[in-house]
Amino acid sequence: MTIVTPIETTKPALPPAQLRVGVLLVNLGTPDTADAPGVRVYLKEFLSDARVIEDQGLIWKLVLNGIILRTRPRAKARDYLKIWNTEKNESPLKTITRSQSDKLAAALSDRPHVVVDWAMRYGNPSIQSGIDGLIARGCDRILIVPLYPQYSASTSATVCDEVFRVLARMRAQPTIRVTPPYYVDEAYIEALATSIETHLASLSFKPELIVASFHGMPKSYVDKGDPYQSHCVATTEALRRRLGMDETKLLLTFQSRFGFSEWLQPYTDKTMERLAKEGVRRIAVVTPGFSADCLETLEEIAQENAEIFEENGGEHFAAIPCLNDSDPGMDVIRTLVLRELQGWI
The missing domain is CATH 3.40.50.1400 (Rossmann fold)
Known part of the structure; x- marks a missing residue:
């Protein structure tokens, strides 16, 4: 003992x-x-x-x-x-x-x-x-x-x-x-919306749609009762209302899957590939689940997923920064x- x-x-x-x-x-x-x-x-x-x-x-x-x-x-x-x-x-x-x-x-x-x-x-x-x-x-x-x-x-x-x-x-x-x-706090949703609007206004192109990419999770965890997926959905829906967008203009996806089990879908990388093949040429990605930029946003989204989008026909890709230490x-x-x-x- x-x-x-x-x-x-x-x-x-x-x-x-x-x-x-x-x-x-x-x-x-x-x-x-x-x-x-x-x-x-x-x-x-x-x-x-x-x-x-x-x-x-x-x-x-x-x-x-x-x-x-x-x-x-x-x-x-x-x-x-x-x-x-x-x-x-x-x-x-x-x-x-x-x-x-x-x-x-x-x-x-x-x-x-x-x-x-x-x-x-x-x-x-x-x-x-x-x-x-x-x-x-x-x-x-x-x-x-x-x-x-x-x-x-x-x-x-x-x-x-x-x-x-x-x-x-x-x-x-x-x-x-x-x-x-x-996840649906008024200050948080307003900060996200303000950040998105400010960044979009600085771009040299107008995105055809925005993808909200959240970190993924094995589907089995949600099946056991984890509320994470429902929180991500609630955040996205609140952001759509604030920005005046529907589900065709602000998409919800999940990134960073690991291993061979099924994770929450739709997958971000597969969505990038599909959208480009369907003719979408201009896109922006926001990562509302990350409070600070990190490997998953700066490398996986801004680099890897940008390459996937462009390799499949996309032309303009913007990664919107996390809220970070901004005002x-x-x-x-x-x-x-x-x-x-x-x-x-």
């Missing part, structure tokens, strides 16, 4: 009036380096999570360690190099999430007892280090902000899993709140945080 000794975390010895409230922004994660070793470490942590790959049995472990971690890191490292922030030697996701945290802290600077930080579910900075850091700075209450508009067990829930694994090793735990998904994007995060901090500040 293995006995796990709790971490003896002591709350700061501060008077109640000086205790602070922490806000921890959390995104998915990124390799520390754009090379095979760095990607291998990241993929092993990511793909060993039972929320991501639910069947963690012997066959999966053999496939993961015997095939995937031997072959995939080198190829994915090449993809990361295409988008890498060479100035800071980090992925754009890390650069943007840090900036979101800094800008939120500046927006809340009139509330000196609120401390803002950021973390990644996989990779660094870890959720453990984020919580430890906030406690060290005097926070006895922490708001966890998963930066996923649409809930899924493989994103939002696994953030909570990790947060409570960290807390399980603490004797003196901070009080925790978690922000809810915001509309920060309005969404600030609105969400201030609403969920009510009663604490």
Whole structure:
């Protein structure tokens, strides 16, 4: 029998009036380096999570360690190099999430007892280090902000899993709140619409239609009760109403499928191929499920899917940036945080 000794975390010895409230922004994660070793470490942590790959049995472990971690890191490292922030030697996701945290802290600077930080579910900075850091700075209450508009067990829930694994090793735990998904929040839909309209106005061509591409998920996960697909549909429908478009002008698709099982459809890459073959020549793609640009938006959409569209007859392809740390994007995060901090500040 293995006995796990709790971490003896002591709350700061501060008077109640000086205790602070922490806000921890959390995104998915990124390799520390754009090379095979760095990607291998990241993929092993990511793909060993039972929320991501639910069947963690012997066959999966053999496939993961015997095939995937031997072959995939080198190829994915090449993809990361295409988008890498060479100035800071980090992925754009890390650069943007840090900036979101800094800008939120500046927006809340009139509330000196609120401390803002950021973390990644996989990779660094870890959720453990984020919580430890906030406690060290005097926070006895922490708001966890998963930066996923649409809930899924493989994103939002696994953030909570990790947060409570960290807390399980603490004797003196901070009080925790978690922000809810915001897939039809008025501020979020308005920010998306504003971003789309602004970007379309800057293009040298007028797209014939827009594709809203969300990260995919095995269909079996939805069949078991995951609400993710319904959240994506609700976001798309709200965006159609705001933009005055119907389903022929704003399409819903799913990207980034992995493995051989059936994933949510229609697939983004197959849709790009079909539309081009049907005579669509001008297209724009928006990725509403991503709060910050990352490998899946900058490389998979803006490069891979652009090539698929053009190779099949398409002529003009535009990838609309994520909300990132833009003014509309920060309005969404600030609105969400201030609403969920009510009663604490």
